[in-house]
Amino acid sequence: MKYRIISVGKIKEPFYRQGVNEYMKRLKSYGQFELIDGLEERLDPEPAPKDIEHMLQKEAGKILNLLRPDELVVALDIEGKNPDSRQLADLVRQWNESGRPRVNFVIGASYGLSPDMKQRADYRLSFSSLTFAHQLAVLMLVEQLYRSFRILHHEPYHK
Numbered sequence: 001m002k003y004r005i006i007s008v009g010k011i012k013e014p015f016y017r018q019g020v021n022e023y024m025k026r027l028k029s030y031g032q033f034e035l036i037d038g039l040e041e042r043l044d045p046e047p048a049p050k051d052i053e054h055m056l057q058k059e060a061g062k063i064l065n066l067l068r069p070d071e072l073v074v075a076l077d078i079e080g081k082n083p084d085s086r087q088l089a090d091l092v093r094q095w096n097e098s099g100r101p102r103v104n105f106v107i108g109a110s111y112g113l114s115p116d117m118k119q120r121a122d123y124r125l126s127f128s129s130l131t132f133a134h135q136l137a138v139l140m141l142v143e144q145l146y147r148s149f150r151i152l153h154h155e156p157y158h159k
Contacts (some may be wrong), residue, residue, distance in 0.1 A: 007138045
């Protein structure tokens, strides 16, 4: 199975990048994993709501251009479902068995994702009702994916 993590924001901080790279390396034994980041549009420091909406649509356009209609899309969204680690592992198993060629995980930047992007999602995943920096969300995602594969393969991993 192929997996792609699309982070609208760039992973800039070295400590986040190092953690993400470590988990991406660990995940290679479970499938093909790819990370795309840095699709964020520039915005004035004090944007009007109309400017935010326009920016979200432009970012959504960039993301949607990367996706094929037959690919599965999981949007990280604060209003999404909040599974525990075992439930997420079961979702990963289901996605693996879906017959789709790729699973795409989409993480928005500071203003989240456009309504169109959320509508395109096959599943909306939330880690918490708290808001996290997108860089931290990417790190949390790759760690939880690694944990999911360890669970699915009955391999030990700390609890």
